[in-house]
Structure formats: structure tokens, C-alpha cells
């Protein structure tokens with residue numbers, strides 16, 4: 470049976486009486502890709518903030534595998550294996566794509582020490598370049614990348630650090646249709662290699678990547694299931710975008 474990578478148990482946060490996340494429980498298995506859906510204000514970003522330690526919870530618990538990380542400091546949670554990609558990229562614009570990945574790999578020498586220096590480190594970076602679809606741009610200075618390419622490089626920086634769990638906040642925000650499609654190919658390639666939680670509004674993208682979806686509504690879990698189950702769930706249709714359902 471698959472092992473739980475992330476266990477969230479009754480997680481809550483109270484902002485001066487307002488419960489933005491209210492008793493959320495969910496289990497994400499090793500290698501699973503989980504999509505978090507919900508209307509504006511449902512609590513998705515706050516839940517990601519609670520998992521990554523940006524916001525401290527007022528109730529409930531979070532575990533990475535068997536380690537409880539509830540309300541640890543953000544950097545300690547990152548070290549425990551939770552990597553988060555924000556919409557605002559943190560790439561070094563003056564460095565090439567490959568150099569950016571090399572710098573990121575130095576932040577986690579353990580991964581590369583295991584592989585040995587030199588050829589193996591290069592091979593690992595080549596593998597990441599391939600995964601994020603930037604092999605041809607390896608020698609290009611990051612400043613000249615398109616918005617989509619910059620986002621993929623940012624994802625590459627995260628992968629290079631080998632987190633146990635990757636949190637992606639709206640990875641296709643601001644992307645063209647073609648870039649969104651390529652992002653779905655990249656995310657699909659990551660399936661099974663990494664445990665990933667994606668917050669996303671774009672249903673066309675969600676249909677391309679989703680296995681299991683958790684729907685949040687008013688800070689609580691409203692439903693959990695496959696794309697088809699979620700799209701046909703009357704509770705979800707009623708709560709999400711009024712009576713029009715998910716579009």
C-alpha cells in the first residue's frame with residue numbers, strides 16, 4: 470500500500486475569529502499529484518501557507534511521512550522536504566539556465582554528494598533540463614526567457630533541491646494556452662517521481678493533470694475524488710461558481 474507523504478489532520482487557522490481554514494483533513498500519498506480547487510476565498514492559499522509554515526495554525530496537525538511539522542519555522546519545514554513554488558520567480562536573471570540549476574543544486578549538496586561530483590552532477594542537471602523542457606535553452610541567460618520558460622526554470626530550481634513534497638501555487642497564471650499545455654506535460658512527467666500539490670483555477674489544465682482533486686469551500690473540505698466525480702458532484706456544482714458548476 471502507498472505510504473502517506475503528507476498527512477493533514479483537522480488543520481485550522483483563526484484570523485481574529487474568522488476561520489479561513491476550518492478543520493481540514495487530507496492524506497496525500499507518496500508520488501501522488503493532488504489538485505486543490507475552490508472558489509475565490511475558499512482557503513486554498515491559506516492551506517498552502519499552513520503546510521509551508523508561512524502561517525501558523527491554531528488547531529490540527531501536519532505530518533511529512535512520520536514527522537510532525539506542525540507550526541515549525543518555515544526554513545525548518547523546507548529542510549524537512551516541503552518545497553514551494555510561488556508565482557513570482559526567484560531565478561538569477563543574469564545567469565544562464567544551466568548555471569541557475571547548478572547554483573540551486575549547491576544549496577542541497579547532499580543530493581549531489583550521493584551522486585558524486587562532476588559527471589553525475591551534470592547528468593542530474595541534464596535530467597532536470599529535460600524534465601522542464603529547457604534543454605535547448607541551457608546556455609541562454611535567464612533574463613531572455615519568456616514568462617512560461619521562467620516559470621519552468623523556477624520549477625526546475627525546486628526539483629533540483631529534491632523536495633519530498635512540491636507545492637505549486639497556480640503554476641499556469643499568466644501563461645499562454647501553449648505554455649499552459651506544455652506545463653501540463655511537465656507536471657505529468659513529474660508524476661510518480663515527486664509528491665505534488667497544485668492549487669489551480671484553470672479547469673482545462675486541471676483536466677489534463679488531475680488524478681485526485683480536493684475541493685475546499687469556506688475553509689472546509691467539500692468533496693474529494695476524480696475529475697469526473699468532482700465535476701458531477703451536485704454539492705460542488707452548487708458551491709462553485711453558483712449553479713453553473715465548474716467551467
Ligand SMILES: Nc1ncnc2c1ncn2[C@@H]1O[C@H](COP(=O)(O)OP(=O)(O)OP(=O)(O)O)[C@@H](O)[C@H]1O
Pocket residue numbers: 484487489507508509510511512513514515516
Ligand atoms: N492574514 C489574514 N487575515 C485575515 N483574513 C485572511 C488572511 N489571509 C486570508 N484571509 C481570508 O481567508 C479567506 C481565504 O483566503 P485564501 O487566500 O486562502 O483563499 P483562496 O482559496 O486561496 O482564494 P483565491 O483563489 O482568491 O486565491 C479569505 O476570505 C481571505 O480574505
